[in-house]
Amino acid sequence: MSRFSTYCEWIVTVRKCLHGEPPPAHLAKFRLWRGLIRFPLVGVEHSTRVARFYKGLLAEVDRSRLDDERKKLYRKFTKRVIAAHVAVEEAGPRIGRVSRLWGSLSHLAAALDLMTQLNEYDDNHDIHWSEVFPTEAVQCPLSPGDLWFYFKLESLRPCLIFLVRLFRLVLPYCSAMWNECEGSLRRKQWISMFVLDSPNPKPEEKPNLSYLPKGLS
Numbered sequence: 001m002s003r004f005s006t007y008c009e010w011i012v013t014v015r016k017c018l019h020g021e022p023p024p025a026h027l028a029k030f031r032l033w034r035g036l037i038r039f040p041l042v043g044v045e046h047s048t049r050v051a052r053f054y055k056g057l058l059a060e061v062d063r064s065r066l067d068d069e070r071k072k073l074y075r076k077f078t079k080r081v082i083a084a085h086v087a088v089e090e091a092g093p094r095i096g097r098v099s100r101l102w103g104s105l106s107h108l109a110a111a112l113d114l115m116t117q118l119n120e121y122d123d124n125h126d127i128h129w130s131e132v133f134p135t136e137a138v139q140c141p142l143s144p145g146d147l148w149f150y151f152k153l154e155s156l157r158p159c160l161i162f163l164v165r166l167f168r169l170v171l172p173y174c175s176a177m178w179n180e181c182e183g184s185l186r187r188k189q190w191i192s193m194f195v196l197d198s199p200n201p202k203p204e205e206k207p208n209l210s211y212l213p214k215g216l217s
Contacts, residue, residue, distance in 0.1 A: 015106070033171065053158060074152075108166070
């Protein structure tokens, strides 16, 4: 799972499974966990640490001259990821069913949707050098677009790691897949291997036939 769109597809599937729908045949054959899980969740970063991580990144975004739409979508994304962590820490029984993860999964689904919106905005609005560099004379081997791209990936990593942890609880029989996903997300070179693609297929462009005689078009 080295593609962003795959995580988006899986979270939709997992949430549907929690509502009792069968998994689509093209994804995989799996069984939903029907037993109990223990809270607080083991191996999940506390929301205060997650909030501290994003506070530093948000400070960089606020200091930058990124346009308002990029800043707005990025802020909303970080709030959703933090809220997802808070949702599993809220007071409640120490033992519960996987349905208690619904709130966190909903926040993470919203976070992935906001990142999708941000990516699509970036695709339609090239990032200018002035949004990331104080002056045009700054020497940097990366383009403004590449710098912003890597910044988004580092911001996305805690979200995906947490998501895989929840997948592991909901679908524990796919542990080999989750081990591979979590291992790849924790590797230093994961950025060079990850594809930040869109889960929304682009409509096929119709060929321009206006130049043909009416009888042929």
